[in-house]
Amino acid sequence: MKFVSFLVATLFISTSVFPQAYSISGKVDGIDDGDILLGYYYGNKQFVKDTVQSQNGFFDFESEEVLESGMYFVLLPNKQYFQLIIDKTQSFSFQTSAVNMIGDMKIQGSEENELFYDYQKFTQEKGVQAETLKKEMKSEAKDSRKYNKIQEQLEFINNEVSTYKLDYMNNYPSTFFVKLLRAMEPIVIPEAPKNDEGIVDKKFQYNYFKKHYWDNFDLSDNRMIRTPIFHDKMEKYITEYTPQIADSLSSSLDVLIELARPSEELFKYIINWSTHKFETSKIMGQDAVFVHLVFNYFITRQTPWIDEVQLTNIIDKAMRISPNLIGSISPFLKIPDDSGVIQDLHKIEAPFTVMFFYDPDCGHCKTETPLVRDVVDKYADRGVKVFAVCTEFDKEMWKEFIVDQGLENWINVIDLENTSNFRGKYNIMGTPRLYLLDEKKKIIAKQINAEALEEILDNEFKKLDFQEFSE
Numbered sequence: 001m002k003f004v005s006f007l008v009a010t011l012f013i014s015t016s017v018f019p020q021a022y023s024i025s026g027k028v029d030g031i032d033d034g035d036i037l038l039g040y041y042y043g044n045k046q047f048v049k050d051t052v053q054s055q056n057g058f059f060d061f062e063s064e065e066v067l068e069s070g071m072y073f074v075l076l077p078n079k080q081y082f083q084l085i086i087d088k089t090q091s092f093s094f095q096t097s098a099v100n101m102i103g104d105m106k107i108q109g110s111e112e113n114e115l116f117y118d119y120q121k122f123t124q125e126k127g128v129q130a131e132t133l134k135k136e137m138k139s140e141a142k143d144s145r146k147y148n149k150i151q152e153q154l155e156f157i158n159n160e161v162s163t164y165k166l167d168y169m170n171n172y173p174s175t176f177f178v179k180l181l182r183a184m185e186p187i188v189i190p191e192a193p194k195n196d197e198g199i200v201d202k203k204f205q206y207n208y209f210k211k212h213y214w215d216n217f218d219l220s221d222n223r224m225i226r227t228p229i230f231h232d233k234m235e236k237y238i239t240e241y242t243p244q245i246a247d248s249l250s251s252s253l254d255v256l257i258e259l260a261r262p263s264e265e266l267f268k269y270i271i272n273w274s275t276h277k278f279e280t281s282k283i284m285g286q287d288a289v290f291v292h293l294v295f296n297y298f299i300t301r302q303t304p305w306i307d308e309v310q311l312t313n314i315i316d317k318a319m320r321i322s323p324n325l326i327g328s329i330s331p332f333l334k335i336p337d338d339s340g341v342i343q344d345l346h347k348i349e350a351p352f353t354v355m356f357f358y359d360p361d362c363g364h365c366k367t368e369t370p371l372v373r374d375v376v377d378k379y380a381d382r383g384v385k386v387f388a389v390c391t392e393f394d395k396e397m398w399k400e401f402i403v404d405q406g407l408e409n410w411i412n413v414i415d416l417e418n419t420s421n422f423r424g425k426y427n428i429m430g431t432p433r434l435y436l437l438d439e440k441k442k443i444i445a446k447q448i449n450a451e452a453l454e455e456i457l458d459n460e461f462k463k464l465d466f467q468e469f470s471e
Helices: 111-138 145-171 176-183 204-211 222-226 230-239 246-260 264-279 287-298 308-324 363-378 395-405 422-426 450-470
Strands: 022-029 034-042 045-054 058-063 070-075 081-086 091-097 106-108 334-336 342-344 352-358 385-390 411-414 433-438 443-446
Touching: 034 222, 045 058, 070 222, 081 111, 106 111, 111 145, 111 176, 145 176, 176 222, 222 264, 230 246, 230 264, 246 264, 246 287, 264 287, 287 308, 308 422, 334 411, 352 363, 352 422, 352 450, 363 395, 363 450, 395 411, 433 450, 443 450
Parallel strands: 022 091, 352 385, 385 411
Antiparallel strands: 022 058, 034 045, 034 070, 070 081, 091 106, 334 342, 352 433, 433 443
16 A cells, blocks of 8 residues: 655654653564654644654654544555554554555554454455456456356355444444444435425435435544544535535535534634635635635634634635625725716616726736727627726826727726725725626626636626517
8 A cells, every 4th residue: 555645744752751641562574674654634634643763673652642532544664554543542562564464463452453453354355355256257258157156256245345344333333443434334315205296306315415414424523533534525515515606605514513513623624624715715706605604603703723813814804805795786986087077886877887996007907908898898789888996096197098908988987085995895905806797786706807707798698688588
């Protein structure tokens, strides 16, 4: 087995003469002398807890520090690795070989790990038998007598493994490994019911699966965060089994966070992971999930592990984003144009209004502006208008930019007195910035480029045309 690369944490190797809180002695026949790493899982990462040198295959991990319970791994100099379960028993020994680490593993002093390797040895043995049969099957004609015989043998092995697993789980229900086996059990979905007219509910299976997704997983157990299974299951729940729209994502996260509330470790991890994911998401509209998390868990002081400075920054960012989320009515804005006439954004009559924030001296703005102009010109006869806001305070440069770029048909405004707070209302932290509003000034797209603007406008007008046709 080869181990993936992992992040190396700061190590602390005790040299104290006092008794050790953990003491794990090992011997692996057939390995070279070199670094032996004791590591652990945390979410979707692996960290190193201890490093020692092996001599003639012998090595010892010792420290006054108690190990957090969970699944650990031992990484050998040749990059092979094997796993150990660390829980209440933190002093034990083991011996194996580099040739067959699972099959040759012998544990002394840890019943949990003895049982863990009994299970692995059985499944490994049956796996080898099944692989041999599968190779034989490839050389046989499909549905031939020999082919069917091998298929029967494979089914027998599968039944053996299933029976062994069930007996194992029933015989050792209190072990941590059995808890992991249960957590990996698939959800059994019953047959979809029919209504009074005999029609099958097509959403039943999905709804049942989603509702019972965490039934076999103990989200109250802190140890689950230190396993290789929790993060993947959580990420699939959010990114694969939840519609990727803000309301659905926020709802799924609320359900998951509430289920994990009894576990301080899982509760903290889910909030940290989801906050970072949706704060940095490149998918338009998913920033609403970030805002939801901040308003429901950070502002309400449910994240005591976040220091005050970081908490203030997170809340400040969410407050800046919240007024201009997709689906919300755009903040009111009144700014004078080049004639001094106040232009009220919400008084513009148009099926769609493009809001374009730009700096006349910005290189990217100079590149993007003609692209936006060409898109808007394409839909000018359909009534699309542009509310173009200059973000700087140089009136002459602004006017030159309008002429040079051919923007005379736009509604061009500049806030020389800086009284409208357009930066705060629309979270303008850089330029160019582009928003698209519908007839009622609801935000339907933001922070997009000219190419995306054209695609969205095309789709929106198709919707309008279809509605008119249907009527």
